[in-house]
Amino acid sequence: MNNKDDFLLEIRNLHKQFSSNAVLKGVDITLKAGEVHAIVGGNGAGKSTLMKIITGLYQSDSGVMKVKGIQASFSNSYDAHLHGIYLVPQEPLIFPNMSVEENIMIGLPESKSHLRQKIDIILKRLGWKLDLQKNAVTLAIAEQQLVEIIRGLVREAEILILDEPTSALTFGEIDSLFKLIKQLTSEGIGVFYITHRFSEIFTLANTVSLLRDGIISARGPVSEFTYESLVEGLVPESVSAENILKENETLTEPPSPRNPSAKEALRVSNISGRRFQNISFDIFPGEILGIAGVVGAGRTEIAEAIFGLMPIEKGSVYLGDTVINQYSIRQRIHNGLVYVPEDRHTHGIFSIASIKNNISSTILHRLRGLFLPFNQEKDMSRKFMADLKIKAANMNQELKDLSGGNQQKVVLSKYLAAEPKVIILDEPTRGIDANARMDIYRIIMNLKLKGLAVLLISSDIEEVHKLSDKVLVIHEGSIMKLLEKNETTVDEITATAFGVKKEATA
Numbered sequence: 001m002n003n004k005d006d007f008l009l010e011i012r013n014l015h016k017q018f019s020s021n022a023v024l025k026g027v028d029i030t031l032k033a034g035e036v037h038a039i040v041g042g043n044g045a046g047k048s049t050l051m052k053i054i055t056g057l058y059q060s061d062s063g064v065m066k067v068k069g070i071q072a073s074f075s076n077s078y079d080a081h082l083h084g085i086y087l088v089p090q091e092p093l094i095f096p097n098m099s100v101e102e103n104i105m106i107g108l109p110e111s112k113s114h115l116r117q118k119i120d121i122i123l124k125r126l127g128w129k130l131d132l133q134k135n136a137v138t139l140a141i142a143e144q145q146l147v148e149i150i151r152g153l154v155r156e157a158e159i160l161i162l163d164e165p166t167s168a169l170t171f172g173e174i175d176s177l178f179k180l181i182k183q184l185t186s187e188g189i190g191v192f193y194i195t196h197r198f199s200e201i202f203t204l205a206n207t208v209s210l211l212r213d214g215i216i217s218a219r220g221p222v223s224e225f226t227y228e229s230l231v232e233g234l235v236p237e238s239v240s241a242e243n244i245l246k247e248n249e250t251l252t253e254p255p256s257p258r259n260p261s262a263k264e265a266l267r268v269s270n271i272s273g274r275r276f277q278n279i280s281f282d283i284f285p286g287e288i289l290g291i292a293g294v295v296g297a298g299r300t301e302i303a304e305a306i307f308g309l310m311p312i313e314k315g316s317v318y319l320g321d322t323v324i325n326q327y328s329i330r331q332r333i334h335n336g337l338v339y340v341p342e343d344r345h346t347h348g349i350f351s352i353a354s355i356k357n358n359i360s361s362t363i364l365h366r367l368r369g370l371f372l373p374f375n376q377e378k379d380m381s382r383k384f385m386a387d388l389k390i391k392a393a394n395m396n397q398e399l400k401d402l403s404g405g406n407q408q409k410v411v412l413s414k415y416l417a418a419e420p421k422v423i424i425l426d427e428p429t430r431g432i433d434a435n436a437r438m439d440i441y442r443i444i445m446n447l448k449l450k451g452l453a454v455l456l457i458s459s460d461i462e463e464v465h466k467l468s469d470k471v472l473v474i475h476e477g478s479i480m481k482l483l484e485k486n487e488t489t490v491d492e493i494t495a496t497a498f499g500v501k502k503e504a505t506a
Helices: 046-055 077-082 100-105 112-126 141-154 169-188 198-204 228-233 241-250 298-307 329-334 344-348 355-366 372-389 404-416 434-449 462-469 491-498
Strands: 007-018 019-033 035-043 064-067 087-088 161-165 190-194 209-214 214-222 264-274 276-283 288-292 314-319 339-340 422-426 453-457 470-475 476-486
Touching: 007 046, 019 035, 019 046, 019 190, 019 214, 035 046, 035 198, 046 087, 046 161, 046 190, 077 087, 077 214, 087 141, 100 112, 112 141, 112 169, 141 161, 141 169, 141 214, 169 190, 169 198, 169 372, 190 198, 198 228, 198 434, 209 228, 214 228, 214 288, 228 329, 264 298, 264 329, 276 298, 276 453, 276 470, 276 476, 288 298, 288 462, 298 422, 314 422, 329 339, 339 404, 355 372, 372 404, 404 434, 434 453, 470 491, 476 491
Parallel strands: 035 190, 035 209, 087 161, 161 190, 288 453, 288 470, 339 422, 422 453
Antiparallel strands: 007 019, 007 064, 209 214, 264 276, 264 314, 470 476
């Protein structure tokens, strides 16, 4: 291993441009042996492009990259692997028809028996439980993330790039990952850690670099930064960090009173299904009901059952006064129920289609005729791009070229185009930066003000508490408690989500 004063990776004056769009504008960044170097930046700041150059998926236009003091340029990710560099991506790249074990071993020349031993050792160090013979198509997002991390570790990377690694992990899994990272860095491995969670930076990192509009706007030891200075380094110079923080505070205002004569927009009556049982709740127009719980509690399964993606074994779902158990997904959408899924890349977007085509995709059946009404499609796309502040060259840009936050806005537009009465949002801010997160929060609050009923599922307890009028806490597939926003705290929601029942005090 290298001496801890040596650079594992050194990048100087790196530039990258796509057509007329300059993405990286002279980036300098280094990584030492044993260092956790946090990289923070808004969507579109250039983080992904920088990492793709380091891992050989892109080539730079100019600049110098050195790996352990030797100048290098990779033509593909395999070259990067040979030089000890491995990227654990934010969106897991899983082969669904292969086993977990096959997904981890793919491309490695060692014998299966030797690789199994290495995987067993890693799993024991992590304290993670993972069925290696399980078919990958059955894995939840959190489990897919574990597979990606194990892939990097089994390849004995010296430079490990972790892109939002905790976005779908439980608290226990995060704790295990942090312990492992500290162990790996103590052995001389360097880690680039990309995150939007500021608390993780102060917990884990030695160094932080802020990437804004293709340049490093600030860098230094983590001890020199505060939450406010991180925000200041990320937002455009024309925007005050203080204003963003104040806007954030406005979302904590108490919920508006409900119209006493209003009828439920959605009523769920004693439903049971895979990984949940006896779930009942209702949502009224202009109300946000948050569902909190740890990963694996059954939150997404409940949402999928309501939307018709999973079977309901017993109980009923009412949209207004109508039971919709037997409705197809198209009928549910047509009658005003939409679902924005957690895994936008698998279920939410058509990555190689345009923004315009994605937005109109949920209502194509309404636009049928001899000719597709292109003008109507364009007008609708312009409206949503303006209303949701989608940053793109034009409506014909492919979704794969947009940042994560802008992709999420397109997914929202796609379902809002169906003119819903009830919208289910499953992890709507997963993997997006602080600025885009605030945009999504404003969109959600505007949906409420327009009279939509919103079912909000999120692993971020503060997010659920901030946005919801009521919070339904799920633990191991059952309702633990229904909490009114003005009668609860983040600590109480967290304790309830983990199954901790606090004794009432006098």
